[in-house]
Amino acid sequence: MNRPKWIRVALATLGFLAMGSLVAAEGVTVTISCGSVGKDQTFCKEGAEAWAKKTGNKVRVLSSPQSTSDRLALYQQQLAAGSSDVDVYMIDVIWPGVLGQFFEDLNPYIDPRVKEGFFPSLISANTVDGRLVGLPWFTDAGILYYRKDLLQKYGFSKPPTTWDELFQMAKTIQEGERKAGNQSFWGFVWQGASYEGLTVDALEWIYSYGGGTIVDTKGNITVNNPRAKAALEMARKWVGTISPPGVLSYMEEDARGVWQAGNAAFMRNWPYAYALGNSADSPIRGKFDVTVLPKASTPEGRHAAGLGGWQLAVSRFSKHKAAAVDLVLYLTGYQEQKRRAIEGSYLPTRPALYQDPDLLKAQPFMGRLYDVFVNAVPRPSAQTKKKYNQVSSAFWTAVHNAISGKVDAGMALRQLEAQLKRIKGAGW
């Protein structure tokens, strides 16, 4: 009993250390950084903890900035510094080309048949120079939201299939609703601020006119063409007529703010707004539906949905690569994706899930829009690689100039082409 105090302290410390190493022998701690939009964090944590319980490992879930661009900036800094703090990153569909070399090639770790369970387009989006740098976790595609009640009220039997129809319907409904007393009512809201979101919106317009994808799959700059010009002129015409002038500063949530308050007939947005629009306190609950975005009325016109979505990648600096890959396989697996789709309306990346009766019962729109999701148009990130951010920034700036009327669409595209050539230099 008369042992000096320091000996007792030392023994206690040793005891703790021994316990610590016992835990370590049982499993490793894998750190995952996932999203923080909506309920991302909760769903990620639940999934990761289920894996930890099953495998006897531990997980640590890090939170990340809500804005995509800020998240990319943070990850760039962590990875460029060679940090091993994070094992699994949740990455945007446009990042594999940008950050690819910082991620482990998953091919050697997995059975080749695993890849067959996913949409081939998503697997190819995650493949950079033959390396599989991520597995798709959930996907996203731009869709058209429309007010069923208003369409019916003004005698339209079905949602628009061409942009011209959309313009006419939006105009009629807008004029009618304003006469009825709602002065802040607008026909169509979308994302027109000068940021990455505008790149997706504008890509959808241009592609729907048959104007290509800015840079084609071979890396040629194709954006300066008459169809792209027509698409931008169409959007220019919307601003101030069927879309509020402020749409030029709208991001997703600004558009949803107008839409969900019941002040718009149509909205272009991602599927996340579906669950929110049907939430208990939403004024438009049950009054709207979603469909594919319209196409141009020209012969080349086709429906286009911009591809979004998130992947899971393993850092090449990770100290627990095998465990990290196992976590990625678990989270992107059939059962976990099914849970996330039913409870959180995250779009699955596995075609088989779109035929799952439980899921179709819980989220009927996923079945109806299957074709849209499968044929979503990717941004040219795979071909422009590390220069994608520069390309996208030049593109959205040019589009913003054109649709705000600062320069005419033809001039904006000519300038953009020259700028893209300079960014490309000797090659992407």
Next chain:
Amino acid sequence: MLKRSLQARRARAAWLFLLPSLVLLTLVAAYPLLRTMQLSLYQASILDYPLRPVWVALANYAFLIQDAYWWLSVKNTVIFTVASVSLETLLGLGIAVLVNARFPLRGLMRTAMLIPWAIPTVVSAQMWRWMYNDVYGVINDILLRLGLIAKPVAWLAEPSLVLASIVAVDVWKTTPFMALLLLAGLQSIPKELYEAAHVDGATPWQQFRYVTLPLLKPALLVALVFRTLDALRVFDVVYVMSGTNPSTMSMSVYARQQLVDFGALGYGSALSTGIFFIIAIFTVIYLTVLRVEVD
């Protein structure tokens, strides 16, 4: 002999006391600055692993000189600085004179006026973003009700209005800071001068013009220097309100886009060096003016 060694000892002691500050300054100011200047002579991408810097000498600066976006951002920043600092000075002076007068609840008033300044810029900028919204924003609602505008204005979308809208937010936020600095200056003016002026029959305007203003000049100049240098490196309010939109992009927003979004360490560093020199020019101008004033 004895005197000189005493002097030498005192000089040594003085250097010894200065040393910690000098070391600190070298670490936090000189090193990053020189490193940035060094980096600006290379071409390097943060996305290369490992980093592969290529020596390009002055190529980054050659590009900077003919980079239209850089000059646009310089222009935006200078307009922003001149507009916001002059408005803040005028309003700040008015408010300082007002709260310097004796009236009930003066203490409360002085505290309350600091609230805009105490809110983090990112938070207040986001708040203003919502207030400016053309469809559900409160500003349009008020102006429409008052009959000042016929239809909603898109404050953050109309190219001719965005910069002015951002200046307004900065003025709202930073006027209290200006007022506080000027209030301190006002309180250092001896009361007797006003009594003497009063006895001499000076009107309140004459008192302000010939007593307050000349004596406030040192405080005013210091406040101007503070605000100008601060405004020249503006980032947060512009970034939150309109991102990298070229019609409002400030020098810092542009440098950040190159450095962080594009990972262009070399060109981004050249831009940072450019910002450093532009701010240095303003500092030299102010210092010259200040010295003239002090002499």
